[in-house]
Amino acid sequence: MPTASRPPAPPVAPGRLPLIGHALALWRRPLEFLDSLTAYDPIVATHLGPKPSYVLTGPDLVHRVLVTEAANYAKGRSFDKLRPYLGNGLATSEGAFHLRQRRLVQPAFHHQQIAHYVDTMARLAAERADSWRPGQVVDVTRQMLELSLAIVTSTLFSTSLDASAAAEIRHAMPVVLHGMYTRVLDPTNLWHRLPTPGNRRRADAHDRLRRAIDHLIHADRADRADRTSGRPDLLSMLLQARDADSGEAMTDRQLHDELITLLVAGTETAAGGLAWLFHELGRHPHLDRRLHQELHDHAVLPLTADQLPRLGHTRRVVDEALRMRNPGGITIRRAITDVELGGYRFREGTEFIFSALVLHRNPRHFPHPLRFDPDRWLPDRPPAPRGAFVPFGAGHHLCIGEAFARTEMLTVAATVASRWRLTPAPGARVRGVMTSTNHPDNLLMTVEPRPEAD
Ligand code: HEM
Numbered sequence: 001m002p003t004a005s006r007p008p009a010p011p012v013a014p015g016r017l018p019l020i021g022h023a024l025a026l027w028r029r030p031l032e033f034l035d036s037l038t039a040y041d042p043i044v045a046t047h048l049g050p051k052p053s054y055v056l057t058g059p060d061l062v063h064r065v066l067v068t069e070a071a072n073y074a075k076g077r078s079f080d081k082l083r084p085y086l087g088n089g090l091a092t093s094e095g096a097f098h099l100r101q102r103r104l105v106q107p108a109f110h111h112q113q114i115a116h117y118v119d120t121m122a123r124l125a126a127e128r129a130d131s132w133r134p135g136q137v138v139d140v141t142r143q144m145l146e147l148s149l150a151i152v153t154s155t156l157f158s159t160s161l162d163a164s165a166a167a168e169i170r171h172a173m174p175v176v177l178h179g180m181y182t183r184v185l186d187p188t189n190l191w192h193r194l195p196t197p198g199n200r201r202r203a204d205a206h207d208r209l210r211r212a213i214d215h216l217i218h219a220d221r222a223d224r225a226d227r228t229s230g231r232p233d234l235l236s237m238l239l240q241a242r243d244a245d246s247g248e249a250m251t252d253r254q255l256h257d258e259l260i261t262l263l264v265a266g267t268e269t270a271a272g273g274l275a276w277l278f279h280e281l282g283r284h285p286h287l288d289r290r291l292h293q294e295l296h297d298h299a300v301l302p303l304t305a306d307q308l309p310r311l312g313h314t315r316r317v318v319d320e321a322l323r324m325r326n327p328g329g330i331t332i333r334r335a336i337t338d339v340e341l342g343g344y345r346f347r348e349g350t351e352f353i354f355s356a357l358v359l360h361r362n363p364r365h366f367p368h369p370l371r372f373d374p375d376r377w378l379p380d381r382p383p384a385p386r387g388a389f390v391p392f393g394a395g396h397h398l399c400i401g402e403a404f405a406r407t408e409m410l411t412v413a414a415t416v417a418s419r420w421r422l423t424p425a426p427g428a429r430v431r432g433v434m435t436s437t438n439h440p441d442n443l444l445m446t447v448e449p450r451p452e453a454d
Contacts, residue, residue, distance in 0.1 A: 011044055011045065016047055022047050031438065034355050037355075053352065054353070060387055063386050066394040072337050072339050074333065076351050082184065085260065086261045100243060102396070107241065109400050114403050118411055120154050121407065122304075125412040147271070157235050210260075220236060265399075268437040272437045279440050280324075292418070295418045308407065308410055311410060314417075317374045324361070329434070329435075330353050331393060420448060420449065421449075
């Protein structure tokens with residue numbers, strides 16, 4: 001029921017066109033379109049299909065939908081389109097099954113376990129940074145994508161990943177990610193079935209990825225009996241996981257779905273976050289110098305897990321990148337009963353969207369939101385209200401990789417920045433691109449050695 005002070009329906013976002021609504025704006029200028037919604041509080045209607053979807057811009061409403069009233073909502077329709085790729089893995093499953101799987105997968109992301117992954121993260125970041133030469137211009141987004149894929153695959157499969165399987169996964173993944181994105185956006189649901197060269201290439205990459213993962217699962221099961229010592233990787237932890245009630249292990253099929261979900265969810269997101277982070281450091285030399293000074297004063301390379309807590313400024317740079325340049329995509333929930341939000345009533349089946357980027361650029365909660373200011377995260381500053389800073393979501397679908405991603409961003413930023421200063425390449429025009437993630441395109445940066453006195 002609308003309240004006396006509210007009109008009967010939420011305001012509609014500007015720029016709605018006949019028939020296609022806001023779809024063109026979201027397709028062509030997603031970041032600008034999402035930015036324009038920060039002016040609405042706490043809810044605004046968008047037309048992306050036959051029915052309106054409501055973008056939640058008020059942190060309190062986001063918290064209700066994701067946490068306190070989560071039982072009234074399920075994942076939106078776009079998740080159905082991801083099922084052919086992710087099966088019934090964590091990102092697409094719901095209810096009791098999701099909870100069971102979450103409990104089985106969680107130990108592999110325990111803080112203690114993540115501390116073990118730091119060595120791998122630092123080694124791979126150092127190898128990548130050492131492959132650059134002074135004065136070289138690098139495409140930072142591409143470099144970070146390759147690096148984060150190497151980090152996820154090496155931590156998932158360290159004990160069993162041979163070079164050819166690694167290469168297969170690394171080649172297939174970007175093509176599969178692109179295919180998923182085009183499928184989610186396709187309103188006809190037919191495009192991916194047409195025998196175009198692009199679709200054939202995507203289907204082939206998907207097959208190769210599936211085969212490579214199945215091969216790794218079988219190789220690891222066979223090999224596990226021989227292994228008596230050594231640090232467990234994520235795959236071996238998942239193989240050993242047992243349901244607390246039934247004592248059952250995961251089936252190979254389920255294991256496959258979880259692994260592919262982790263690869264997909266954990267690659268482009270972290271890479272996008274890191275690419276934006278270097279973009280901002282390049283634009284703010286004083287913050288870059290502070291970061292380098294902190295490393296000089298408090299860190300011994302290669303980084304180890306016990307050194308990370310000393311890197312306060314670097315951690316705040318990571319948080320600020322996650323706020324202002326949030327790399328995640330949009331999150332969608334569908335009401336499974338009639339609901340009330342923001343003083344309006346909505347029918348069962350209504351879809352709600354929230355974008356961390358919109359929430360994180362709200363001037364009411366983040367003064368001067370487009371100013372990249374890591375100091376806003378200093379402990380003596382007032383914290384953002386609940387639901388206002390949600391780079392990893394919230395509630396029972398909270399990103400399982402949050403600690404992993406934060407550790408990765410911190411370790412990579414520190415390792416690269418200790419060796420090089422990345423400055424914007426002359427003339428390169430960086431553009432924000434929103435596919436399934438938000439990342440910079442054409443981020444060409446020059447690799448400069450650190451001056452002695454830096
Ligand atoms: C900066 C990097 C990352 C960001 C911004 C991010 C963001 C998110 C968000 C917002 C969600 C919630 C989606 C929803 O509620 O529908 C999520 C879920 C998830 N993320 Fe991440 N993520 C990142 C890195 C990772 C990494 C590194 C991994 C794994 C290695 C990962 C694995 C997952 C999984 C499996 C889920 C589904 C969890 C569930 O529904 O139980 N993510 N992520």
